[in-house]
Amino acid sequence: xxxxxxxxxxxxxxxxxxxxxTAASAQxxxxxxxHWVPPQSEVQVSGFEPWARSINEASNGRxxxxxxxxxxxxxxxxxxxxxx
Numbered sequence: 001x002x003x004x005x006x007x008x009x010x011x012x013x014x015x016x017x018x019x020x021x022t023a024a025s026a027q028x029x030x031x032x033x034x035h036w037v038p039p040q041s042e043v044q045v046s047g048f049e050p051w052a053r054s055i056n057e058a059s060n061g062r063x064x065x066x067x068x069x070x071x072x073x074x075x076x077x078x079x080x081x082x083x084x
Contacts, residue, residue, distance in 0.1 A: 030064045036076035039069040
């Protein structure tokens with residue numbers, strides 16, 4: 001009888017956890033990605049932009065990355081402290 005209760009309790013806990021994970025994965029988020037290189041740089045055009053698009057596509061649009069080149073959000077030395 002204890003095994004039945006343990007199994008039923010485990011199944012209930014698993015279903016609650018699965019529903020919480022499903023709800024969290026459906027949430028849409030937008031990340032701000034700031035860097036110091038110019039918008040026309042090879043790193044921006046061939047690196048950061050394709051990376052942001054691939055994240056958006058892989059998440060089925062749930063994760064959007066807005067890129068802010070050329071220190072638009074703050075000085076390069078402050079980027080670490082700006083992360084939240």
